[in-house]
Amino acid sequence: MTTVIQACEVKSVASQKNNVSEVDIREREDRTIKDAKSILFQRLMQTELILLNPSVSKDFLLMELSQKESEEFHALFLDNQHRLIKAKKLFKGTIDQCNIYPREVVKAALELNAAAIIFAHNHPSQQAEPSQSDITVTKRLIDALALLDIRVLDHFIVGGTSVVSFAELGLI
Numbered sequence: 445m446t447t448v449i450q451a452c453e454v455k456s457v458a459s460q461k462n463n464v465s466e467v468d469i470r471e472r473e474d475r476t477i478k479d480a481k482s483i484l485f486q487r488l489m490q491t492e493l494i495l496l497n498p499s500v501s502k503d504f505l506l507m508e509l510s511q512k513e514s515e516e517f518h519a520l521f522l523d524n525q526h527r528l529i530k531a532k533k534l535f536k537g538t539i540d541q542c543n544i545y546p547r548e549v550v551k552a553a554l555e556l557n558a559a560a561i562i563f564a565h566n567h568p569s570q571q572a573e574p575s576q577s578d579i580t581v582t583k584r585l586i587d588a589l590a591l592l593d594i595r596v597l598d599h600f601i602v603g604g605t606s607v608v609s610f611a612e613l614g615l616i
Contacts, residue, residue, distance in 0.1 A: 477507070480507060501520065501562065501600070502600065502607045502609075504531075505518070505564045505600050505602055505607060506602055506605070506607055508531075508564075508602075509564065509565070509566035509602040510566065510602050510604065510605065512566050512568060513539065513568055514536060514537055514538055514539055514542075514568060515536070515537040515538065515539070515540070515541060515542035515565055515566060515567065515568060516533055516535070516536050516537070516542065516565060516566055517533070517534050517535040517536075517537075517542050517544055517563070517564075517565040518531065518532065518533050518534065518563070518564045518565065519531075519532055519534055519549065519552065519553075519561050519562070519563055519564075520561065520562040520563075520564070521552070521553060521556045521558035521561055522558060522559060522560040522561065522562065522597070523557075523558070523559055523560075524559035524560070526560055526597070529556050529557070529558055530556055532552065534548060534549060534552060535548075539568050539569075540568070540569065541577075542565060544581045544585070546584055546585055546588040547588075549561075549585055549588070549589070550588055550589060550592065550594075553589060553592070553594050554592070558594055559593075559594060559595070560594065560595040560596070560597050561589065561594060561595070561596050561597065562596075562597050562598045562599070562600070563582065563585065563596065563598070563599040563600070564599065564600040564601070564602065565578075565599075565600075565601060565602070566601070566602040566603065567601060567602070567603040569603065570603050570604035571603045571604075572601045572602060572603030572604065572606040572607060572608040573601070573603070573608060574599075574601055574608065574610065574613070574615065578599075578601065579610075579615060582596070582599045582610060582615070582616070586616070596616060597611065597616070598610055598611040598616060599611075599615075599616065
């Protein structure tokens, strides 16, 4: 009986060590992901013309949005040379929708004195293809911002490991 108890204690200690090491691994991975996001954001901020390297934008957005459990709508606000002023989450929704308010988008663009904007949002369903609703709201945003001479350069959708560009699809 003593040997069985000792064996259980050894197994319990080994199990605790595995759990601790799994937690440590998870914490290290989280730090690595945070560091990678920071590096990508710094590259995005340093890019003279953001459109010359859209893969940096896609990589940043993929890292930022791919693991979200609910829809989030982000904007990259750019100056007249297409340099990043600020990346900002504007709206958060549910697992399958996010309400976008053009008034709030316009307000944020004016506050930052943006000349151009790139939009991005995620699809927690892992499907990166734009829905009719995505196309409609993007058109509304383009129209509202055009009144103020603010150009919408692209709208990216992140789904799983894919990023789809409205500009590449000819939707902008």
